[in-house]
Amino acid sequence: MTLDQLRPVADRLLRPFVSVSTRLGLTPDAVSVVAFVLAGGAGAAFYLGGADPVWYLAGSVLVFLNGWLDLLDGALARELGTDSLAGDLLDHVLDRYADIVIIAGLAAGVGRYALGFAAVTGVLMTSYLGTQAQAVDLDRVYGGLLGRADRLALVGVTGVLAAVVSAAPAGLSVVAWLLVVFAVVGHVTALQRFYYSWRALS
Numbered sequence: 001m002t003l004d005q006l007r008p009v010a011d012r013l014l015r016p017f018v019s020v021s022t023r024l025g026l027t028p029d030a031v032s033v034v035a036f037v038l039a040g041g042a043g044a045a046f047y048l049g050g051a052d053p054v055w056y057l058a059g060s061v062l063v064f065l066n067g068w069l070d071l072l073d074g075a076l077a078r079e080l081g082t083d084s085l086a087g088d089l090l091d092h093v094l095d096r097y098a099d100i101v102i103i104a105g106l107a108a109g110v111g112r113y114a115l116g117f118a119a120v121t122g123v124l125m126t127s128y129l130g131t132q133a134q135a136v137d138l139d140r141v142y143g144g145l146l147g148r149a150d151r152l153a154l155v156g157v158t159g160v161l162a163a164v165v166s167a168a169p170a171g172l173s174v175v176a177w178l179l180v181v182f183a184v185v186g187h188v189t190a191l192q193r194f195y196y197s198w199r200a201l202s
Contacts, residue, residue, distance in 0.1 A: 014072055014075045015075075017075075018072065018079050021072065027076075027082070028082060028087055029090055032073045036066075036097060038062045039062070039063070039101055040101050041058075041062045042059045043059075043104060043105030045059035045062060046106045046109050047109045049162060049175075053163045056160070056162040057159065059105070059159045060157075063152055063159065067153070067156075070091075092127075095148065096124060096127060099124065099127070103120045103123060107120075110173050112179055118179070119186065120182075122182055122187040122189075123182055126189045130142060138200050141196055144193050145189045146189045151182065
């Protein structure tokens with residue numbers, strides 16, 4: 001997990017966007033919804049990329065925009081003083097659906113449904129263990145090998161590669177290898193978060 005450590009840098013880069021959003025009268029919830037819509041577009045683009053690789057580029061752009069707006073909604077809420085439990089709930093629900101739609105699009109585009117299932121369960125369990133810690137009176141857990149920011153970055157980079165690279169080792173496409181990474185590393189990250197929480201409670 002590396003990119004989450006760069007949040008202070010991202011917060012500084014977000015300041016102009018927060019200012020513009022405030023002047024436009026945007027709300028954090030509206031930004032969260034737009035971010036999800038972009039994720040849905042990315043999932044559709046990745047599905048189409050299985051037949052025409054140029055769609056992978058469009059999907060990558062949409063994924064990067066989704067990640068940026070996912071940072072912006074929180075920064076905007078803090079700036080406006082409107083951060084709330086309801087907003088946090090909406091953000092997390094939409095993020096999980098965004099994860100599902102993006103991975104489903106990737107898996108369906110290359111016809112790797114079993115890998116897609118393994119990948120999406122790894123991703124969802126990683127997120128679940130991160131927030132479940134709060135339910136047992138611990139801080140939210142962001143640790144482990146692969147956080148959401150890392151996943152979105154990998155999806156975006158893989159989409160660009162998939163647009164120009166047709167073959168990869170072991171007979172799997174670049175996208176299929178990404179699903180393997182999410183399947184394996186996602187569950188490892190979930191277990192890391194479980195172990196950290198278990199130790200904290202013991």
